Amino acid sequence: MxxxxxxxxxxxxxxxxxxxxxxxxxxxxxxxxxxxxxxxxxxxxxxxxxxxxxxxxxxxxxxxxxxxxxxxxxxxxxxxxxxxxxxxxxxxxxxxxxxxxxxxxxxxxxxxxxxxxxxxxxxxxxxxxxxxxxxxxxxxxxxxxxxxxxxxxxxxxxxxxxxxxxxxxxxxxxxxxxxxxxxxxxxxxxxxxxxxxxxxxxxxxxxxxxxxxxxxxxxxxxxxxxxxxxxxxxxxxxxxxxxxxxxxxxxxxxxxxxxxxxxxxxxxxxxxxxxxxxxxxxxxxxxxxxxxxxxxxxxxxxxxxxxxxxxxxxxxxxxxxxxSPKQKYGNNKTILKSGKINIKNVSFNYDNCKKNILKNINICIPSKYFVAFVGHTGSGKSTLANLLMGYYPIKMGKIYLDDKPINSISHSSLRKNILMVQQDPIVLSDTIFANITLGRKISEKKIWQILDTVHLSSLVKSMPNGIYSRLGEEGNNLSVGQKQLLAIARILVMPPKILVLDEATANIDSGTEQLIQKTLLSIRTKSTLVVIAHRLSTIIEADLIVVLKKGEVIELGTHEELLNKKNCYWKMYKLQLSRS
CATH class of the missing domain: 1.20.1560.10 (ABC transporter type 1, transmembrane domain)
Structure with missing residues (x-):
């Protein structure tokens, strides 16, 4: 029956x-x-x-x-x-x-x-x-x-x-x-x-x-x-x-x-x-x-x-x-006026996990700040970044972007104002032009300016069809660093109020890392930078470093302040120096 x-x-x-x-x-x-x-x-x-x-x-x-x-x-x-x-x-x-x-x-x-x-x-x-x-x-x-x-x-x-x-x-x-x-x-x-x-x-x-x-x-x-x-x-x-x-x-x-x-x-x-x-x-x-x-x-x-x-x-x-249930967003379509972030009493756990990944997080980040999240694997850095992106509903606590609750912001407004560069960026099997524009109407002149900013113009000029050269499947004819720079180029088409970089420099050489650092300096004047850092050398200039351990904030401060405390961050930094 x-x-x-x-x-x-x-x-x-x-x-x-x-x-x-x-x-x-x-x-x-x-x-x-x-x-x-x-x-x-x-x-x-x-x-x-x-x-x-x-x-x-x-x-x-x-x-x-x-x-x-x-x-x-x-x-x-x-x-x-x-x-x-x-x-x-x-x-x-x-x-x-x-x-x-x-x-x-x-x-x-x-x-x-x-x-x-x-x-x-x-x-x-x-x-x-x-x-x-x-x-x-x-x-x-x-x-x-x-x-x-x-x-x-x-x-x-x-x-x-x-x-x-x-x-x-x-x-x-x-x-x-x-x-x-x-x-x-x-x-x-x-x-x-x-x-x-x-x-x-x-x-x-x-x-x-x-x-x-x-x-x-x-x-x-x-x-x-x-x-x-x-x-x-x-x-x-x-x-x-x-x-x-x-x-x-x-x-x-x-x-x-x-x-x-x-x-x-x-x-x-x-x-x-x-x-x-x-x-x-x-x-x-x-x-x-x-x-x-x-x-x-x-x-x-x-x-x-x-x-x-x-x-x-x-x-x-x-x-x-x-x-099946769709991703839920708010109805507020107004553009964010600033990149201010306020995280209040946020705790979080995934549906298939009873244990909290984040525990009572409280952080206030002013607009156009350079903030870094650091910590060992499993400390909750990427989870916090995903919550800032609006990928998961917040069950406990509140996150405010430009003093607006994140769950009240519409999908279109959220995607225009907060973007992410991931550790393994997605590259389409299409032209460089299509990979940067992603359907947005942008002039060739603007594309070349962006390529100059991310230090990819010489590479693209060396290709047979310039910006209309096709990339291989998943960008297999580009290095990991070049993929990262291409992903940042997409961001520069319309710089967001908040930019999240999820360990974007983890798998690249020091030369490419310096190029990305230079690019980030140009973005920093327009956007709030949230960097999940694997290499601590990339966040020395950060306005605020947040040290996470087992889902809890254990230290806050600048690079110099945290080194002077000689606590968890100091140990992590010394360990990386000894390995380099």
Missing amino acids: DHLIEFWPILKRLLVYLIPFKKQLILAFILLLSGSISEVIGPILISYFINNILSKHELHFKIICIIIIIYIILQILSVFFNYFQSILFNKIAVKVISKLRQDVMNAALRQPISQFDSQPIGQMISKVTNDTEAVKELYDTVAPTLFKSITLIFIILFAMFTLEWHMAMIALLILPLVITIMLIYQKHSTPLLRKVRYYLADINNKFNETINGINVIQQFRQQNRFKKSIQNSSELHYIARMKILKLEGFLLRPLLSLLSALVLCNFILLFSCFKIGAFEVGVLYAFITYLGRLNEPLIAITIQQSVLQQSIVAGERIFTLID
Whole structure:
């Protein structure tokens, strides 16, 4: 019962996507119906020819020619109608899936960051690609096939009862037997189909893992282990597929053909038992033809049941993502006048962690200040930066930006006024121009000025197409430092009131670090700088250094003040000096 409760709402919701294409859908169904009728009329014509011309030996050339022409026209019309209905259904399906993918992608883009913390990225990609492709089959295969099959069954049965109701009643006996076979097939095939989808997803995941980690795999000579792992998943997938094929091979065509043969024997028996002339030879031919054609729609319905179930399961996964809570922001759209930050009594823990990552943080940062967060791994530096960005809702305490509560600020205002440069910046597989502008309207002259500021102009000039030179996937033709400078260049297009740098200098050489330092000096006159520092040498000039330990602020002050205290910061600084 629970299965039915879940099945129908999802199916209904998937069918709602067809409403904008109502007229095209009606036309497609009319074409499909016309094609089915054209197929069924053919045997009636042949039956008429056998009964009224061939059996009576009255071979009228003109009538024979007319029957042949009509028969050929019906076959051509059937091909014509079936071709265009197939094109129409596929056209509708592609448009519907395009809209569905947009909705899924839009939902994914609006997910809270916490959602990406709790589930693999591959699962979300699978919903946008594989699951929408599975749903596509509902529109271009399942719906037309079921409609055509059911229509054909009713038209064939109607034609049978019109020709000879005694024989039609015998043919009707096949239906309960076929329904029983369908239910048995459905019961045994459904768990196998689930296994096939699971093993296929497993193979895709392992390929993805192997390709992404190819450097480590080759370095530690793990090729054979990964090869065997994929082989094992492929073998399991093969076994499950073979079980389905064997099930189809036994329960569908051979068994249905056996039932048809038994019904045909009954026809012949009935034909021989009644007196001569009670049944015409043409009628027997028509029934034999219809019986053969009745098998195909019945098999199609059985197979489409499994495909329909897969579409519903995929639809359920898609709607789970679409219906999941979106990132919440405030309604205040006013631009921040300053980069003042006030953090009051903030404590925080992630959804999957009961222990507080931050504990009663209180910091006041004036506008255009250079503040640094330092501390050992796990001290809460990046978590605090994420809260400043508005990535997570604040459960305990308050954060004020320009004296406005952060949860009252709108998404557009927040993104214009506070930006972040991460440790591993994202570089698009596109031109340098596109990577800096990110869709914003900026002149080439302004881009070159920004490139001069971040000391990348000489590199770009050396490229074949200048700012229109394409970068490789994830910027693989740039060094880590050049990626960082490119990420800062994006910021300089429209300098924010607050700029957060999350360990942006952690993986770069000292030369690039100096270039970034020079760039930050130019930004500092316009923005409040919040730097999460790994290298303490980069924050010597900071107006305020905040030392965190296990989520608590243990020291506050300038570089000189903290060194004079000879406490935690002093120990960290001395340790780094001894290693350099």
